[in-house]
Amino acid sequence: MNVTPAERIEALRHQLASANAAYSERDELLIPDADYDALMRELQGLEQAHPELAAADSPSSTVGGRPSSRFAEVTHALPMLSLGNAFSDEEVADFVRRISERLRRPALHFSAEPKLDGLAISLRFEDGHFVQGATRGDGSKGEDVTANLRQIRDIPHQLQGSGWPAVLEVRGEVYMARADFEAFNERARQQGGKVLANPRNGAAGSLRQLDPKISAQRRLSFFAYGTGQVEGGELPDTHSQTLRQLHGWGFPVSDLCKVVSGTEGLLAYYRDIGARRDGLAFDIDGVVYKLDDREGQQAMGFVARAPRWAIAHKFPAQEQSTTVEAIEIQIGRTGAATPVARLAPVAVAGVIVSNATLHNADQIARLDVRVGDSVIVRRAGDVIPEVVSVIGDRRPAGTVPWTMPTVCPVCGSEIVREEGAAAWRCSGELSCPAQRKEAIAHFASRRAMDIDGLGGKYIETLVDAGIVRSVADLYRLTRDTLLQLKLVLDAEDPSALAASYQPHLPPEGSSAVLNSAMKLDGGDAGWRAQALAQPVAFTWNTKKIATRWADNLVAAIDASRDATLERLLFALGIEHVGESTAKALAQWYGELELIRHLPWPLFKRVPDIGGEVARSLGHFFEQAGNQQAIDDLLQVGQVRITDAHPPSAKLREGLDSAQLLVEAEIPGITRLRAEKLVAALGNAQSVLDAEHGQLVNAGLPDETARAVATWLDSEGHGEMLLKAEQAMREILQKAPTQVQQAAGPLDGQTAVLTGTLTALTRDAAKERLEALGAKVAGSVSKKTSFVVAGTEAGSKLEKAQSLGVPVWDEDQLLAFLATHE
Numbered sequence: 001m002n003v004t005p006a007e008r009i010e011a012l013r014h015q016l017a018s019a020n021a022a023y024s025e026r027d028e029l030l031i032p033d034a035d036y037d038a039l040m041r042e043l044q045g046l047e048q049a050h051p052e053l054a055a056a057d058s059p060s061s062t063v064g065g066r067p068s069s070r071f072a073e074v075t076h077a078l079p080m081l082s083l084g085n086a087f088s089d090e091e092v093a094d095f096v097r098r099i100s101e102r103l104r105r106p107a108l109h110f111s112a113e114p115k116l117d118g119l120a121i122s123l124r125f126e127d128g129h130f131v132q133g134a135t136r137g138d139g140s141k142g143e144d145v146t147a148n149l150r151q152i153r154d155i156p157h158q159l160q161g162s163g164w165p166a167v168l169e170v171r172g173e174v175y176m177a178r179a180d181f182e183a184f185n186e187r188a189r190q191q192g193g194k195v196l197a198n199p200r201n202g203a204a205g206s207l208r209q210l211d212p213k214i215s216a217q218r219r220l221s222f223f224a225y226g227t228g229q230v231e232g233g234e235l236p237d238t239h240s241q242t243l244r245q246l247h248g249w250g251f252p253v254s255d256l257c258k259v260v261s262g263t264e265g266l267l268a269y270y271r272d273i274g275a276r277r278d279g280l281a282f283d284i285d286g287v288v289y290k291l292d293d294r295e296g297q298q299a300m301g302f303v304a305r306a307p308r309w310a311i312a313h314k315f316p317a318q319e320q321s322t323t324v325e326a327i328e329i330q331i332g333r334t335g336a337a338t339p340v341a342r343l344a345p346v347a348v349a350g351v352i353v354s355n356a357t358l359h360n361a362d363q364i365a366r367l368d369v370r371v372g373d374s375v376i377v378r379r380a381g382d383v384i385p386e387v388v389s390v391i392g393d394r395r396p397a398g399t400v401p402w403t404m405p406t407v408c409p410v411c412g413s414e415i416v417r418e419e420g421a422a423a424w425r426c427s428g429e430l431s432c433p434a435q436r437k438e439a440i441a442h443f444a445s446r447r448a449m450d451i452d453g454l455g456g457k458y459i460e461t462l463v464d465a466g467i468v469r470s471v472a473d474l475y476r477l478t479r480d481t482l483l484q485l486k487l488v489l490d491a492e493d494p495s496a497l498a499a500s501y502q503p504h505l506p507p508e509g510s511s512a513v514l515n516s517a518m519k520l521d522g523g524d525a526g527w528r529a530q531a532l533a534q535p536v537a538f539t540w541n542t543k544k545i546a547t548r549w550a551d552n553l554v555a556a557i558d559a560s561r562d563a564t565l566e567r568l569l570f571a572l573g574i575e576h577v578g579e580s581t582a583k584a585l586a587q588w589y590g591e592l593e594l595i596r597h598l599p600w601p602l603f604k605r606v607p608d609i610g611g612e613v614a615r616s617l618g619h620f621f622e623q624a625g626n627q628q629a630i631d632d633l634l635q636v637g638q639v640r641i642t643d644a645h646p647p648s649a650k651l652r653e654g655l656d657s658a659q660l661l662v663e664a665e666i667p668g669i670t671r672l673r674a675e676k677l678v679a680a681l682g683n684a685q686s687v688l689d690a691e692h693g694q695l696v697n698a699g700l701p702d703e704t705a706r707a708v709a710t711w712l713d714s715e716g717h718g719e720m721l722l723k724a725e726q727a728m729r730e731i732l733q734k735a736p737t738q739v740q741q742a743a744g745p746l747d748g749q750t751a752v753l754t755g756t757l758t759a760l761t762r763d764a765a766k767e768r769l770e771a772l773g774a775k776v777a778g779s780v781s782k783k784t785s786f787v788v789a790g791t792e793a794g795s796k797l798e799k800a801q802s803l804g805v806p807v808w809d810e811d812q813l814l815a816f817l818a819t820h821e
């Protein structure tokens, strides 16, 4: 059946209008952005080809959705417009040509800016005070969200500096930084709350909360990109100067904004930002080009919903739709069973995605994802792609809800769920090859022991072959074993493998497994025969590459033997122990021998380590297998800790038997009661030996005394407490009595920051350098110790170079901070 243009236009208008309404009124995403854009383009194309079918209320000429009635309505003094889109280089060239021709100017300058993916906002300042903030709404009327905007730290309540107009409307984007989005969702997943589909929904949903307190719980950010009404004052003549002025009045302006010239300049900017997109702290869906001079802007004017002097150049969408072909579970380092959706491959923001995480069983239940469903997947930054939502009206018949399997697909152990936790776990611990492989891969990873070259596929085979059973086995690997491993795994053609075949095999039958892993058949003689038929140069080269790899790997394994305590602690892969916890533990306790025998309550002496992390550490060190692995590392592997030191004097503060009783989380024991108990009975040991009557005499209510006695008698609690008391004595004996004031590594040095940094703001860089003892100055002189130059560094960099002052790039700065903080 043929559809007429009129019918198609009608259908498109309907679909787009309902998507607009769902999005702007309920923050709901009915269709992914890429599909939305495609439908909008189709509609615009048809409307152009059929002017007779034009309609004023078509979604192609209206902006967003109507304001919802929950908030007071605000009529914008100047309408808040939208932007036209360019999707290709040609469309950008057309945009530049149109302006050039109309203004009769060959050379044009543009302000090129990131297009943040958030929510457009207008902020009204009267006499420098923030008086009202509103959403865009339908472009002429929005919602009054002043109270919620006041919770955003980036938005000044009072303008800084001087010279602002009596009435100033600042326009910009409210957005949720990726880290804040991830943190919010992580918490929501753990607490079974509602997760946000993407940062933009997070920003929109949060701003439209009626209760500003709820809105304050989600961290939002803001950046200014323009102005609305201006009265009683003047703004600079160009957009870029206006942005600089806004920055001076206290508004964050993205430091990615840049003035560029001509089509070439715009396209180079697009490519540059595109290349940096994944590493940015926030989502962007494109870049925006704006003619820089205001006069030119006025001459160009507007079309229905957008200015003619600006355009958005879109990036490939970070969300796409595809179908779920299977849902499998993956077993992680600590046994957590993570459901993963196997997808029909789809390009998302320039990368083919065929797997996406579903996080946990609760998340699947919340989204009701089923095999066969059409879903929206999102890939942003370095975060693993995830399934965001199910497209309900595309569900095929006959799908069934998904349930968590009861046994581990890798080792067959039971999959269990800890009480109160969102995660299900394989109970096989290190007998499960999946957990072992993950643990070993983590151990070898860059931020852990940094065994460069030992990638996942090698670990996989080494574990399957039984050559590596624990991390210490890595230190037993010989060059020959590695050489053969490499040749077997990298051989695209069995003859290369045959040529490399060596009679001296790795330990016990491992080569049989290596070979079967490659599904090769034919005996040794067969391989040799094949190898003889091959040109020698090819096999020789293969072997040369493999030999170099094996040599490098042996060297990397060797180098990893000298490790700092924090690296080794992190490398052990203890649940909840990330780099910063490992670092704090190492700083506070100083010695592995002390740490590995600490009863869990003592871990809580380290700031930022709470009950959950402390218990996880205690649990890890209680496992005989883990203690054995540590012994093996130290003895067989000859791993040496390079920076052992006595426990910190800070541990002494408040460390006494009473505190131990509190930190052991004994039911009913407060600090006050613990002090009374210790005062009456002496120490933890005597509390342990005390009769019910003595506990009551020492001030415990009858009930509490009973609960304490029961607690002490159960699950080895008494023994644990004794050990804790012994460890406490050891710490008090070893720790120096004076807190030493460590000298900062940059004491006496002067640094200068210039150019644009991407991973951190200049302020943050300054703060961190100062924390290490440096003075941060504004200009370069002979006395400057070093200059940190980001991108587009100008005269300060030149000056540093001419004076011979050392220059660091951003990577060097980050590396320095990482090793010295």
Ligand code: IVH
Pocket: 081, 082, 083, 113, 114, 115, 116, 117, 118, 119, 120, 121, 136, 172, 173, 225, 226, 288, 307, 310, 312
């Ligand atoms: S300028 C008259 N600049 O993109 C020009 N918009 O479709 C109005 N956006 O609603 C917008 N970053 O929410 C402009 N640097 C930027 C932007 C930006 C993000 C959003 C804004 C607007 C939408 C345009």
